[in-house]
Every structure is written in C-alpha cells, then in structure tokens.
Amino acid sequence: MRLAEAWRVAWDALRANRMRSALTMLGVVIGVASVVLLVAIGTGTKQRVEQQVEGLGSNLLLVVPGRLDVGSAPALSPLTLQDVDAVGRVVGDPNRVAVTVASGATVRAGNREDFTTVQGVLETTPTVFARELARGRYLTRSDVDTGRRVAVLGDSVARSLFPDREAVGQQINVAGVRFRVIGVFVPLGQSLGVDRDDEVHVPVTAAQRLYGTQRVDAIAVKAPDRERIDELGERIVAELNGRHPGTEFSAVTQEQILGVLGDILGILTGVLAAIAGISLLVGGVGVSNIMLVSVRERTREIGLRKAVGARPRDIGVQFLLEAVLLTSVGGLTGMALGVGGALLVAAVSPIPAAVTWWSLALAFGVSAAVGIVFGVVPAQRAGRLDPVVALRTE
Amino acid sequence: MSRAPAIEAFDVSRTYELDGVSVPALRGVSLTVAAGDYVALTGPSGSGKSTLMHLLGGLDRPSGGRLVIGGREVGTLSAPELARLRNETIGFVFQAFHLLPRTSAVDNVALPLVYRGVGARQRRERAAAMLGRVGLGHRLHHRPNQLSGGEQQRVAIARALVTDPTVLLADEPTGNLDSTTGAAVLELLERLNVESGVALVMVTHDAEVAARARRRVAMRDGVVVTDSATDGGGGA
Numbered sequence: 001m002r003l004a005e006a007w008r009v010a011w012d013a014l015r016a017n018r019m020r021s022a023l024t025m026l027g028v029v030i031g032v033a034s035v036v037l038l039v040a041i042g043t044g045t046k047q048r049v050e051q052q053v054e055g056l057g058s059n060l061l062l063v064v065p066g067r068l069d070v071g072s073a074p075a076l077s078p079l080t081l082q083d084v085d086a087v088g089r090v091v092g093d094p095n096r097v098a099v100t101v102a103s104g105a106t107v108r109a110g111n112r113e114d115f116t117t118v119q120g121v122l123e124t125t126p127t128v129f130a131r132e133l134a135r136g137r138y139l140t141r142s143d144v145d146t147g148r149r150v151a152v153l154g155d156s157v158a159r160s161l162f163p164d165r166e167a168v169g170q171q172i173n174v175a176g177v178r179f180r181v182i183g184v185f186v187p188l189g190q191s192l193g194v195d196r197d198d199e200v201h202v203p204v205t206a207a208q209r210l211y212g213t214q215r216v217d218a219i220a221v222k223a224p225d226r227e228r229i230d231e232l233g234e235r236i237v238a239e240l241n242g243r244h245p246g247t248e249f250s251a252v253t254q255e256q257i258l259g260v261l262g263d264i265l266g267i268l269t270g271v272l273a274a275i276a277g278i279s280l281l282v283g284g285v286g287v288s289n290i291m292l293v294s295v296r297e298r299t300r301e302i303g304l305r306k307a308v309g310a311r312p313r314d315i316g317v318q319f320l321l322e323a324v325l326l327t328s329v330g331g332l333t334g335m336a337l338g339v340g341g342a343l344l345v346a347a348v349s350p351i352p353a354a355v356t357w358w359s360l361a362l363a364f365g366v367s368a369a370v371g372i373v374f375g376v377v378p379a380q381r382a383g384r385l386d387p388v389v390a391l392r393t394e
Numbered sequence: 395m396s397r398a399p400a401i402e403a404f405d406v407s408r409t410y411e412l413d414g415v416s417v418p419a420l421r422g423v424s425l426t427v428a429a430g431d432y433v434a435l436t437g438p439s440g441s442g443k444s445t446l447m448h449l450l451g452g453l454d455r456p457s458g459g460r461l462v463i464g465g466r467e468v469g470t471l472s473a474p475e476l477a478r479l480r481n482e483t484i485g486f487v488f489q490a491f492h493l494l495p496r497t498s499a500v501d502n503v504a505l506p507l508v509y510r511g512v513g514a515r516q517r518r519e520r521a522a523a524m525l526g527r528v529g530l531g532h533r534l535h536h537r538p539n540q541l542s543g544g545e546q547q548r549v550a551i552a553r554a555l556v557t558d559p560t561v562l563l564a565d566e567p568t569g570n571l572d573s574t575t576g577a578a579v580l581e582l583l584e585r586l587n588v589e590s591g592v593a594l595v596m597v598t599h600d601a602e603v604a605a606r607a608r609r610r611v612a613m614r615d616g617v618v619v620t621d622s623a624t625d626g627g628g629g630a
Binding site for chain 2: 002005009012016300301303304305306307308309310311312313314386387388391
C-alpha cells in the first residue's frame with residue numbers, strides 16, 4: 001500500500017470516530033498547549049529580567065560585603081561613607097560612585113500613609129543607574145553634605161500619598177521626621193512581581209541620622225571602561241579588604257547577575273516544561289489505550305484486509321499512522337492554543353510571555369514522537385493478528 | 395482441461411495447540427482444485443471444512459504435508475509473500491459479508507487493489523466495472539448499511555473477483571440470506587464461474603446447494619470421506 005493511501009485510510013478511520021478521536025487528542029492538546037504556554041512564560045520572564053538588569057545602566061559594578069551567590073546569607077555591612085570616598089579615588093571619579101542604605105519605613109502625608117523602602121543615596125544615583133525624574137529635581141551635593149531633609153518619591157509612593165495633588169513641594173513624615181518632596185521619578189514598572197516604583201530617595205546623610213547608623217549597605221560603580229570592568233572590581237575589592245581586614249567583599253557585574261538570574265529562571269522554565277511534559281506523556285498513554293481498543297474493535301476489518309492481501313506491515317503502518325495523526329493534529333491544536341494563551345497572558349496580565357520557535361518545534365516534534373512511541377505496540381499487535389482468528393471474531 | 399491445477403494439497407494436516415493440548419483439525423487431506431472447477435465442500439461442524447478452506451485460501455499454513463497454491467509452495471512463504479499470493483490468486487466470500495462499514499460499495503470492492511498498489515482512479519474504474527457485472531452498477535456509492543443482504547453479498551463477490559483471481563472461496567455464501575436471495579447469489583456465483591473461468595470452492599451445509607456443484611467433497615473428523623471427482627475416476 002502506498003503511503004499517501006495509508007494516510008487517507010488513517011484519516012478516514014479517525015473521522016469515523018470523531019468524538020473518540022477528539023477526546024483522545026484532548027490529552028495531547030492539553031499537554032502541548034501547557035508546554036508552549038509555560039515555556040513562553042518562562043522565556044518571557046527571563047527576557048524581561050534581563051532587560052531590567054541591563055536597564056539599570058551600563059557598565060555597572062555592584063560592591064557588597066560577603067559573597068554574591070545563590071543561597072548565601074546577606075552580610076552586615078561594615079562600609080561607611082569614608083569607604084565610599086576611597087572607592088571614588090580608586091575609580092578616579094567620585095561621580096561614578098553611588099551608595100545605598102535602605103530600610104523599610106512608614107511614610108505619612110496628612111492622613112495617608114504608605115510602608116515603603118526609604119533609601120539613603122548620593123546625588124550621583126541618576127548618573128549611575130540611569131534614573132530619570134518625571135517632575136521636580138533630584139538631590140544635590142549640598143543636600144547630601146548638609147543632610148538636608150528632602151526626598152524624591154517613586155511613582156507608586158507619590159500616587160499613594162498624593163492621589164489628587166502634586167507631590168512636589170509637599171511635606172512627608174518619615175519615621176517621625178519631616179521631609180520636603182523635591183521630585184518624583186519616572187515609573188519603572190514591576191519586576192518579578194516587585195513594584196520598583198515603591199521607594200523614596202533621601203540624602204544618605206539624612207538616612208544615616210534617621211536610622212542611627214554610620215554604615216552604607218552597598219556601593220555601585222559605573223565603570224568608565226567596559227573592557228577593564230573586572231580589573232576595576234578587583235582593585236576596589238582589594239582597597240576595601242585593606243580597610244576592613246577580615247571581611248570579604250564582592251564586586252559583581254551585570255553579566256554576573258544576569259548569569260545567576262538566568263540560571264535560576266532557566267531551571268524554573270525547565271521545571272515548568274517538565275511538569276507540562278508529564279501531561280503530554282499522560283496524553284500519549286491515552287492514545288496508546290484508545291489505539292488498543294480500536295485494534296480490538298476492528299479485528300474483523302483487520303482480518304478482512306489481510307484476507308484480501310494486506311501484509312502485516314500494511315496493517316501496522318495503518319494503525320501507526322492513525323496514532324501519529326491523532327497526536328500531531330492534537331499537537332497542532334495544542335500549539336495554537338498555547339500560542340493563543342501566551343498572547344492572552346501577555347496582553348491581559350502582568351506576566352510576560354514570549355513564544356519561541358524552538359518550543360513550538362519541540363512541542364510538535366515531541367507530540368508526533370509520542371504518537372510513534374505509543375502507537376507502536378497497538379500497531380504491532382494489529383499487524384500480527386492471525387487473519388483466521390480475526391475473521392472469526394464477532 | 396489442460397491448465398495447471400489452481401490448488402494442490404498433498405496429505406495436508408493442521409493441528410491446533412489449545413492450552414498445551416494438540417487438537418488435530420485436519421488429518422491428511424489430499425485434494426486438487428482444477429482451474430475453473432466448481433466444488434462443494436460439505437460436512438458437519440467440526441469436520442475440518444473451515445480449516446481446509448483457510449488453508450486453501452492461504453490464510454493459514456499446514457502443520458504437515460504439501461500445499462501448493464498457484465504453483466507456489468505455501469509452507470516456504472513468508473507472511474508478506476503469502477499476503478501477496480492471496481491478493482493475486484484468491485478471492486474470498488464470507489457468510490457475514492465482511493464489508494467495511496462507512497465505506498461505499500465501490501471503495502469496498504476496490505480494497506484488494508489498494509494492496510496491489512493500483513492507483514485510485516484505476517481502482518475505482520475497475521471496481522465500478524466489477525459492480526456492474528454483479529448487477530450493482532446503480533449502487534456504487536451506497537454504503538453497506540444502505541444495501542440489502544443480497545446486495546451486500548454481491549458487493550463482496552465483486553470485491554473477491556476484482557483482482558481476477560484463479561480461485562473463489564465462498565464460505566456459506568448464502569447462509570445469511572433468505573432462500574430467494576440466496577438462490578440469486580448462487581446463480582451469480584455459478585455464472586461468474588462459467589464466464590470468467592474462476593474456480594469456485596464453496597463450503598455449505600445445504601444439501602440442495604451442494605447438489606448443484608459439479609463436484610462434491612464431503613468431510614468428517616478431519617479427513618475427506620467422499621470426493622465425487624475421485625469416485626468418478628477423475629481428479630488427482
């Protein structure tokens with residue numbers, strides 16, 4: 001029998017049992033759709049995180065006490081503003097050095113309040129992190145030097161405290177101390193479910209007084225030269241190690257952060273795909289089951305086909321093609337649903353989703369392969385049926 | 395007739411293994427079906443006539459003895475070779491018709507040609523012509539459930555003959571039909587036997603039906619007890 005002929009026979013057989021074929025496909029449809037959708041979400045999340053890390057500004061070097069590793073506990077910082085000056089000297093330009101000392105605090109304005117992150121920073125922050133203001137102005141050198149009680153609000157905080165008023169020029173109360181709002185940031189949006197506009201910037205000196213500390217949590221450096229960013233990191237770490245014997249420091253680049261985040265998100269995507277793959281496997285078992293039922297049901301047909309000259313191989317191929325057709329039509333439907341679902345998720349929810357060609361190709365290939373793998377046993381059984389016995393079956 | 399015999403069986407036996415016990419169904423049958431022969435195969439149930447029928451049609455292989463169909467030794471053929479032999483030399487007609495449901499008469503008749511690799515167009519032409527010969531030229535696109543029992547059996551006969559076989563094996567072809575319809579089917583089979591020279595071997599319970607054959611082979615307990623051809627001094 002010619003292959004084209006065999007496809008047609010398989011197709012006719014599936015059409016003859018539309019309901020059953022559709023229900024059998026459903027398992028594969030769900031499996032493939034979830035693989036495509038979940039991989040799209042994983043990939044989309046990874047892409048967005050990468051964009052955001054890159055969006056922090058280019059050539060960024062983060063200097064923190066302790067090791068920056070997955071699973072290591074954050075260390076208490078021994079860094080002070082004197083260390084920041086020292087780092088500035090290593091870099092050769094103090095305007096390329098930013099700091100943060102952050103703490104959660106309740107911020108009030110009138111009868112409204114908001115619990116947010118209050119960050120003590122230098123006037124260099126917009127340069128280093130490429131932050132832009134929507135309104136008003138940012139902190140100045142003199143604000144930092146004098147510990148002036150002025151604040152720049154993230155978009156969310158400004159909306160929360162001043163829903164119907166212009167925030168710039170208003171007074172806010174941070175942990176019992178009054179600050180004057182001088183600016184509002186351009187919104188950044190969400191990242192991994194975290195609202196990046198939920199923050200207030202105040203001069204580091206004012207923050208230290210507020211928290212009763214001399215420390216800074218971390219130092220960020222915008223390296224002047226991308227090529228020598230690692231070397232600069234080493235020199236900064238060496239300088240800090242000299243100033244604080246016994247404490248370890250790390251200088252990490254965006255690439256390193258991206259690498260760590262990429263690893264985590266890659267594992268996450270893999271786990272999601274594997275879970276979805278299990279449902280595809282279950283769908284395949286369903287196909288196998290129905291094919292066995294079909295072989296049994298059509299025993300007489302098989303006997304007759306053999307009597308008129310079908311070889312065992314012809315019968316086997318016919319049933320194998322039926323299984324492959326079931327899973328590939330199911331696979332195509334699942335792909336369409338998965339892509340549609342991903343577009344829907346991306347459009348109506350904050351979860352990013354990016355459909356990749358490789359996931360489509362993989363899902364389709366796997367579903368066709370599932371048809372072959374789970375169709376082989378029923379097909380062999382059909383091919384080996386004794387025509388005499390098959391014809392006698394009622 | 396000078397043509398080579400269509401089927402020759404020499405001391406053919408067939409034993410089934412049932413739960414480790416050997417059950418002999420045929421105990422040494424010798425039989426020659428000549429080209430254009432018309433044989434009625436009779437015997438009580440369990441006499442081995444169905445087993446012999448399956449062997450003569452190449453659906454099964456003998457446990458002992460020699461079986462030659464269309465000049466080929468069945469015992470030496472692989473399953474695909476046997477399938478091809480059936481396709482080329484044998485036509486089957488069954489008591490229960492065995493038509494494919496949800497498939498038109500013309501496609502049912504064309505089925506053996508599918509396995510011969512004949513193209514779709516030519517298949518349909520030959521199947522339609524064959525249906526015309528059995529008097530169903532007006533029923534080409536009817537499905538089996540739209541046809542009467544007699545018409546279904548005629549479709550089955552057309553399917554058996556579309557490949558131009560040398561032997562037509564009919565297993566109780568009138569068993570599921572009323573007497574009038576049965577007689578018409580029988581007449582059709584006899585007409586085709588004469589017209590196209592296909593040998594007709596028919597298993598039947600019906601003494602009247604058997605009486606119409608040119609040759610009667612009676613079986614009991616796995617052996618041939620009477621063969622009118624040998625009784626008359628002809629045959630092998």
